Amino acid sequence: MGRRYNTDILYGNQLAGAKVRAIVEPILVMSETPKTEEHIKIDQEKCNGCGRCYRLCPTGSYEMTPEGIADWRSYGMTHCGECGLCRYVCPVDAIDWNYPQGGTGIIHHWS
């Protein structure tokens, strides 16, 4: 249903995915206890390929497959900021969001 293709052409001039990571990564000094589970699940059957998660995720954790479906990048949820954005931008509720398992994930401590 209404899937888009060739997302790089569509969104090539947008700040998304790898470009976001290039900005965020140098300052992404939040330490992390490695996550033990895929705490956010994408229902790829439901996904309508709108690409919002891909374009808006502040850690660039999503990508669009060649078929135009949202997917995790190869590094998966390594740097997911646990912010909840993707859950609220998905128009078809294809993203089943949760916090990572207790005791895992990012650690915010700067002072």
Add this chain to the structure above:
Amino acid sequence: MPKKDSYDLIVVGAGPGGASAAIIAAKAGLDVLLVERATVPGEKNMSGSVLFRELTESIFPGFQAASIHDTASSFASLAIKWSIDNDEKEYGVHAGVGSAVMDHQIIVDRSVADAWCAQEAVNAGAEPLYATRVDDVIWEKPIPGGMPRVIGIVTDKGERIYGKAVADASGLHSNLARKTGLVRYPKDKFQFAVKMIFELPADEIRRRFGFWTGASGLPTYDWGLTPVYFGSNPDFYAAHCNAIPDENVIEVVLYSNLTEMIEADTNIWQRMQWFLETQKHWLEGAKPIHVNFHALNTFDIVGYQFESSYLPGYVLIGDAGGFANPVESWGANVAQYQGRLFAELVAEMKENNDWSEAAFARYEEGWKNSFVGDDDISPMCYMFRDGTFKQLWLSLDEAVSAAVALKFTNHPYCEILPAFGPPFAPFMAKAVGLVSPLAPLVKGAEHGLAKLKDITNIVQKIKD
């Protein structure tokens, strides 16, 4: 693993609300379990660093005397709100109302403060269960005609733990609030916030932000100014630069409306890059050392986003129930108040052995009759709605401009942002009735002052 399978009170989340509930309940002799998904409380915290001094001290005696106090006391206490895209200068310069209670509020690094407060609760006898996410509630077998009752929680390790009362202080995106169905999450009601921490030597921060210490007749805090920016519509964006010289850091926070971001097809970093560009004069040479972000309720906070704040056996505390007040940067203090209130009620419930629906309903009554439910708590919210907010900003603008013109034309940053400078601090002090060194300058701001004076009433209510 919890030591028991049943408790008087299970507190989910060891932030300000949870730790407050846990310490008060533990001191009242209840069996308390304090569950937290982080390994150390506070390390998952994203924002919400404003605490009320008296309230915090009353719940956690010794808070101010503890080493975290230094972090807490010295902060650029005042804010000027300034429209960046001010072609029409619609909002002008504005003093943050939250700042008017600066003598009563403290700013903390929550990763430090939460850990300390939670430890106080544990020292008082609460049992910690950290590194544990709570995934679900346990429902009582339905009784025909009765309200559904929560009788416990299920953890991410599948443990089932029972409690006569469950306090959901698990913050934004609460799993439990979803499972119990009490909170609505309308998708168009979200802001997205990104926070960056920049490192800069304290002296340089003080110089750039116009800090000075111990002005005559004022408490001996560092006083300075932090710029706060609103777009032409606060639903569009808001941003602020907080100087925290004791920590050698400047905190830059940008809020954006999520719906608007979707429509504009904008990643938050596009907007942040643009904002940092406008903030060069504060941030030049500063090194970014940390970043975090989260989605949160929008400024349209008037009318909290829950159906009910309680069920038999279960209550919502703080952000879990959408009790944040982003307009005034309040939230942690509301959570603390609600946590203490509920713990006191649970202690009574145990004493009277009355765990009825009516007993839990007293929680909602309680906070509605407190400063949390008081319309006065949110004069800014109402002003946003009825338009008086605009008037307030304009009248303060006059006063600030006058002060700047008189005294601070030589301030190093006046040319760029002419309203920034220490004279504003006594002005705000006047606003809360502390001192009036610049009394003649505030003549144009009676309207704003009347609104700001409401704050003193609120502070009094909190003290009571």
